Amino acid sequence: MQSRPSNWFRRAFYEVSRSNRYSRGVGRVSDLHLPRPILDRMIAAYCRVYGVSLDQCVVPEGGFDTFDHFFTRRLKPGVRPIDPDPDVVVSPADGAIQGLGEVTRGAMIQAKGRSYRLEELLGDSAPCARLEGGTYVTVYLSPRDYHRVHFPCDGRISGCRHIPGRLYTVAPRATELVDRLFARNERLTTLLECGDRTAAVVMVGAVGVGRISVAYGPMVTNVGRRHGGTSFERPIAVRKGEDLGVFHLGSTVVLILEKGPWDYVGPAVGAPVRMGEPL
Numbered sequence: 001m002q003s004r005p006s007n008w009f010r011r012a013f014y015e016v017s018r019s020n021r022y023s024r025g026v027g028r029v030s031d032l033h034l035p036r037p038i039l040d041r042m043i044a045a046y047c048r049v050y051g052v053s054l055d056q057c058v059v060p061e062g063g064f065d066t067f068d069h070f071f072t073r074r075l076k077p078g079v080r081p082i083d084p085d086p087d088v089v090v091s092p093a094d095g096a097i098q099g100l101g102e103v104t105r106g107a108m109i110q111a112k113g114r115s116y117r118l119e120e121l122l123g124d125s126a127p128c129a130r131l132e133g134g135t136y137v138t139v140y141l142s143p144r145d146y147h148r149v150h151f152p153c154d155g156r157i158s159g160c161r162h163i164p165g166r167l168y169t170v171a172p173r174a175t176e177l178v179d180r181l182f183a184r185n186e187r188l189t190t191l192l193e194c195g196d197r198t199a200a201v202v203m204v205g206a207v208g209v210g211r212i213s214v215a216y217g218p219m220v221t222n223v224g225r226r227h228g229g230t231s232f233e234r235p236i237a238v239r240k241g242e243d244l245g246v247f248h249l250g251s252t253v254v255l256i257l258e259k260g261p262w263d264y265v266g267p268a269v270g271a272p273v274r275m276g277e278p279l
Contacts, residue, residue, distance in 0.1 A: 030068040030249065039063070043070050050144040057146070072246050075146055082241035082276040089153045089194065089262065090240060091139060091273045092201055093253050094146040098172060099138030100269050103256065108136050110182060111175040120183040121202060121254065123163035127191060130198045133259040137266065137279055138182075140172060140252050147247040149203060150275050152255055153194035156235035160214070161189045162221055170206040170252045182254060186221050188212045190244060193235065197258040206250035215243035241276055255279070 034042070040063060046052065056079040064070040083090050099109060106128060107115045118132075119125050141147055165186040168178055175181050186205040191198065203212050205221060212221040216236055238244075266279035273279075 030071065031066055033066055036063065039067065042067060046070075046143075050142070052144045068248055071249060072147060074148065080241075080274055080276040083278045085278075086154055086195075087262070088278045089199075089255075089257060091137075091266065091275055091277045091279055092152045092244065092255060093139050093141055093149045094273070094275050095139040095141040095253070096272050097137065097267050097269050098140040098175070098252065099136065099254075100264065100266075101136060103132055103134050103136055106132065108254075108256075110138075110180070111172065114176070114179055116180040116183040118256070120180065121187070122189050122200060123161050123187075124189075127198055127200060130258050131200065131256050134257050135259070135262075135264055136254060136256045137264070138252060138254050139273060140170065141247065141250065146275070147250070148275075149201070149244045149246070149253055151192070151238045151240055151242050151244050152201065152279070153192065153199060154238070154240050155192045155194040155199070156237050157190060157216055158193050158198075158235050159191040160217070160219065161191075162219060163187050163189070164221075165205070167205050167207050170204060170250065182252065186212075188214065188219065188221055188245065190214065190216075192238070194257075197260050199258065200254075200256045201244060202254040202256070203245055203247065204250070204252040204254065205247075206252070211248035212245060212250070213248065214245040 043064060047054070054073070056075055057073045058076055059073070064073070099111065101109055103118055106118050108118060108121070110116050119128050122128065163186065165184050168174055168181050168185055170181065170185065182204050188203045190201045192201065205212055213219070216238070264279060266277065267273050
């Protein structure tokens with residue numbers, strides 16, 4: 001079946017806009033300390049266009065210092081209850097369930113039958129054997145969502161890896177048209193030991209700023225250099241719901257859990273999900 005002309009133009013646009021330099025430029029603008037009237041109008045316009053509500057967010061007295069400060073806003077304490085059951089894995093982010101399934105022969109489904117390889121996504125073959133047959137959940141963060149990512153379980157960070165790449169948009173339409181999109185975009189993987197099982201939280205960058213930072217170290221993506229991978233001789237203990245990282249515009253989180261005694265109880269594909277909600 002031939003692609004419709006509209007799909008061809010969309011793919012062409014995605015190719016043009018995937019540049020890391022473009023995204024770094026947008027990032028520099030979002031970090032500027034603009035005159036207060038200009039910044040306030042920008043934020044108000046963004047909220048109006050994307051339907052952003054600040055009712056549950058912490059708004060500093062006098063307003064946000066930069067557009068990035070607004071975009072990476074924090075939630076008020078208690079507005080996202082974290083399921084306290086140690087056997088429950090929770091959503092690491094606000095967003096919508098974009099994908100859900102089982103890692104089968106090292107492959108996962110991106111959208112509408114388009115698959116990609118777990119090893120390529122992680123940039124490392126070592127965890128793949130343990131994650132084979134496990135569950136993956138993809139959470140898409142739209143422009144209106146809260147863009148901080150949190151730990152989905154109690155456990156320990158055993159390693160992390162920065163995988164450079166392009167910065168395609170991760171909007172649902174793009175995932176249906178661009179092959180292996182999640183495995184081609186720049187991303188940062190955090191490996192966890194949740195009890196006696198392995199989990200991976202993959203933060204996928206996107207067009208725009210495309211910058212990702214983490215709470216447990218100095219690693220920042222899309223700054224023109226590769227950080228590579230790190231294994232921690234002394235794994236870092238973390239608690240479910242604590243800060244893991246921040247999207248400075250973007251993006252998507254892919255959570256992969258080693259096969260275990262748990263069943264998926266979260267929302268269906270296409271439904272909204274909130275950080276702290278049981279998966």
